Amino acid sequence: MLEIRGLEAGYGLATVLRGVDLTVPSGRIVAVLGANGAGKTTLNMTISGLVRARAGTITFEGRRIDGLAPPAIAEAGLVHVPEGRKVFPNLSVRDNLELGAYRRARGTRARNMERVFDTFPRLKERIRQGAGTLSGGEQQMLAIGRGMMAEPRLLILDEPSLGLSPLLVEEMFALIRRLHAGGLAIMLVEQNVAQSLDIADDAHVLENGTFAIGGTAAQVRADPHLQRAYLGL
Amino acid sequence: MGLPPEIILEAVLNGLLTGAVYGLVALGLTLVYGVLHIINFAHGALLTMAMYAAYVAWASLGVDPYVAALPLAALFFGIGYLVQRLVIGPASRGKDENILLVTLGLSIIIENLMLAVFRSDTRSIDVPYAMDVIEAGPTLLSYPRVIGFVATIAVGVALYVLMRFTMTGKAIRAVAKERTGAALVGIDVAHVYAVTFGIGTACLAIAAAMLLPSFYVSPRVGNAFVLVAFTIVVLGGMGSVVGALVGGLVIGVVESLSGLFLGESLGQIGIFLIFILVLLVRPTGLFGARA
Ligand SMILES: Nc1ncnc2c1ncn2[C@@H]1O[C@H](COP(=O)(O)OP(=O)(O)OP(=O)(O)O)[C@@H](O)[C@H]1O
Numbered sequence: 157m158l159e160i161r162g163l164e165a166g167y168g169l170a171t172v173l174r175g176v177d178l179t180v181p182s183g184r185i186v187a188v189l190g191a192n193g194a195g196k197t198t199l200n201m202t203i204s205g206l207v208r209a210r211a212g213t214i215t216f217e218g219r220r221i222d223g224l225a226p227p228a229i230a231e232a233g234l235v236h237v238p239e240g241r242k243v244f245p246n247l248s249v250r251d252n253l254e255l256g257a258y259r260r261a262r263g264t265r266a267r268n269m270e271r272v273f274d275t276f277p278r279l280k281e282r283i284r285q286g287a288g289t290l291s292g293g294e295q296q297m298l299a300i301g302r303g304m305m306a307e308p309r310l311l312i313l314d315e316p317s318l319g320l321s322p323l324l325v326e327e328m329f330a331l332i333r334r335l336h337a338g339g340l341a342i343m344l345v346e347q348n349v350a351q352s353l354d355i356a357d358d359a360h361v362l363e364n365g366t367f368a369i370g371g372t373a374a375q376v377r378a379d380p381h382l383q384r385a386y387l388g389l
Numbered sequence: 390m391g392l393p394p395e396i397i398l399e400a401v402l403n404g405l406l407t408g409a410v411y412g413l414v415a416l417g418l419t420l421v422y423g424v425l426h427i428i429n430f431a432h433g434a435l436l437t438m439a440m441y442a443a444y445v446a447w448a449s450l451g452v453d454p455y456v457a458a459l460p461l462a463a464l465f466f467g468i469g470y471l472v473q474r475l476v477i478g479p480a481s482r483g484k485d486e487n488i489l490l491v492t493l494g495l496s497i498i499i500e501n502l503m504l505a506v507f508r509s510d511t512r513s514i515d516v517p518y519a520m521d522v523i524e525a526g527p528t529l530l531s532y533p534r535v536i537g538f539v540a541t542i543a544v545g546v547a548l549y550v551l552m553r554f555t556m557t558g559k560a561i562r563a564v565a566k567e568r569t570g571a572a573l574v575g576i577d578v579a580h581v582y583a584v585t586f587g588i589g590t591a592c593l594a595i596a597a598a599m600l601l602p603s604f605y606v607s608p609r610v611g612n613a614f615v616l617v618a619f620t621i622v623v624l625g626g627m628g629s630v631v632g633a634l635v636g637g638l639v640i641g642v643v644e645s646l647s648g649l650f651l652g653e654s655l656g657q658i659g660i661f662l663i664f665i666l667v668l669l670v671r672p673t674g675l676f677g678a679r680a
């Protein structure tokens with residue numbers, strides 16, 4: 157579904173991604189792991205067209221998308237829930253969700269909003285509230301809900317559990333499982349390595365700008381290097 | 390002061406009426422600031438250009454400025470859109486200090502263009518209603534100013550509806566505060582910038598049509614209004630649309646009253662005292678958010 161080959165990207169003189177290869181098959185959860193500053197967010201931004209790819213190719217459902225602008229990529233159904241939520245603080249919960257369907261799924265907006273409210277009843281209670289005054293956890297729900305409004309074909313989640321209480325983290329992983337059970341392909345960037353490996357089909361570890369370790373989640377979990385560096389085993 | 394209350398009341402009312410059109414000029418400035426986070430130094434030159442356009446519509450085509458207001462707004466929306474999309478956006482490459490220089494350069498080009506075409510003499514139009522007054526109780530209100538006030542309120546309401554209830558307006562507000570999030574939901578940020586700039590320029594066109602019956606046009610006339618508009622934007626709060634309108638009214642009254650008490654030529658002193666006072670006491674303005 158998503159095929160990345162030899163991807164290079166960075167900022168100014170700094171190169172962050174130095175030849176990244178990654179495949180996200182349809183209907184699978186692929187976990188992307190890596191230390192702080194490894195380039196996970198940069199990878200997501202490059203896939204979404206916000207950071208320009210300097211070399212390599214990104215193919216989504218058979219079509220080259222590297223070089224496309226973010227709106228075109230969103231329109232193709234590649235929906236990215238960014239690190240740090242990036243909700244519209246000056247707009248209400250409802251308006252945030254409506255804008256989730258700005259480029260896609262406008263016709264089914266009402267139905268999808270009901271779906272989001274079924275998933276996150278808290279958002280329904282706060283439908284008129286400004287997103288900027290929501291709690292961190294509520295903002296994270298809103299960011300995911302906004303992504304769901306676009307009826308994604310592939311959902312990129314960048315640290316969805318960041319800043320959530322342990323209970324909410326559990327809920328978040330349960331939600332990701334549910335979304336996946338509905339057939340959605342998910343690329344999951346997470347700090348919670350153990351939990352991510354539990355729900356992922358495949359996993360890849362980003363180090364020095366390339367994927368050093370990769371394979372099925374079970375293979376990656378068994379990797380001695382990963383166990384030492386990330387699981388503290 | 391021994392001035393009769395009707396005179397003061399009339400000064401206040403006329404101040405409100407004039408201030409509304411000032412607010413309209415400030416509206417474009419504050420909108421562009423609020424969304425693009427730039428101060429558009431070409432605002433005054435674009436106002437001058439719009440006033441000349443309204444002048445030409447009258448002098449060459451015989452079209453009344455009030456009739457020309459909406460077509461001019463459409464035309465200047467297009468001009469503003471293209472200027473942002475084709476000149477300011479590409480030339481600035483996302484760096485705010487470049488934008489400052491680009492809009493400054495643009496204003497110099499426009500002013501000199503106006504100077505070349507229209508020479509430096511001041512021009513005015515001679516509409517039959519320029520001196521008409523409307524009786525409101527004990528006071529007399531200038532007809533062109535009443536029309537300008539009504540037009541400003543209409544523009545304010547139209548903008549409010551656009552921003553609150555349409556997808557375009559919501560997209561503009563989204564881009565104003567969260568560009569990355571906006572791009573990720575598929576909003577074309579460059580397009581939204583250009584639309585916003587176009588709306589700001591369209592406000593200028595309407596303001597120009599409202600000003601023309603009672604003001605002279607010269608190649609630099611816009612700057613005088615924009616100086617006042619800057620004060621209004623600072624008073625109302627940078628980026629606040631309501632602030633621009635309310636600030637415009639306040640400044641109009643201040644100008645009118647200080648003109649009344651200090652003499653016509655000192656009318657603007659009150660405005661700049663307010664400017665300095667706001668900067669000292671409440672730098673975020675009346676409706677501005679804290680940094
Ligand atoms: N806009 C930017 N300009 C310059 N350098 C940047 C920019 N964004 C990120 N970087 C740098 O790129 C490198 C990778 O950052 P990135 O945000 O992709 O890491 P990450 O893997 O997502 O980290 P984390 O787990 O902390 O979120 C870092 O060294 C960072 O400092």
Ligand SMILES: [Mg+2]
Pocket residue numbers: 196197198239314
């Ligand atoms: Mg990151």
